[in-house]
Amino acid sequence: MFIAPAFANTAVGGFDLMGFLPMIVIFVLFFFLLIRPQQKKMKEHQKMLSEILKGDEVTTQGGIVGRVTKAGEQYLSIEIADGVEINVARAAVASKLEKGTIKSL
Structure with a gap:
């Protein structure tokens, strides 16, 4: 039985960056669309509270x-x-x- 070198490489545990790329893109989008605006809003609210x-x-x-x-x-x-x-x-x-x-x- 012959195992192709490309298949053997992935079977041994080769790191595939393209497999993680969608998760990285989703995290970056999540950060810029949800986390960052919420942090900005919280800072503005804290500033408003301190100025009352x-x-x-x-x-x-x-x-x-x-x-x-x-x-x-x-x-x-x-x-x-x-x-x-x-x-x-x-x-x-x-x-x-x-x-x-x-x-x-």
């Missing part, structure tokens, strides 16, 4: 809209109605609104 000051109008992840009355390192006090304040974690803020979005509390 007293008087800013914010929306929490739960949908509560209010004006920041006290800004601590980890927690914020948000006035959601006249005389009604709640304390929320700074990380629970979903977005910062433009000044004047909330007309009256």
Whole structure:
């Protein structure tokens, strides 16, 4: 029985880069289309959270809209109605609104 040299090479465990090329391409596409944009979005959100000051109008992840009355390192006090304040974690803020979005509390 004669085994061709090309078949013998692959049977012994020769490394075939072309076999891994599709996985490498998929990983590169996955990185540029999913991972990188998500990292950029997280950086922007962290920057926005660090810039929240007293008087800013914010929306929490739960949908509560209010004006920041006290800004601590980890927690914020948000006035959601006249005389009604709640304390929320700074990380629970979903977005910062433009000044004047909330007309009256």
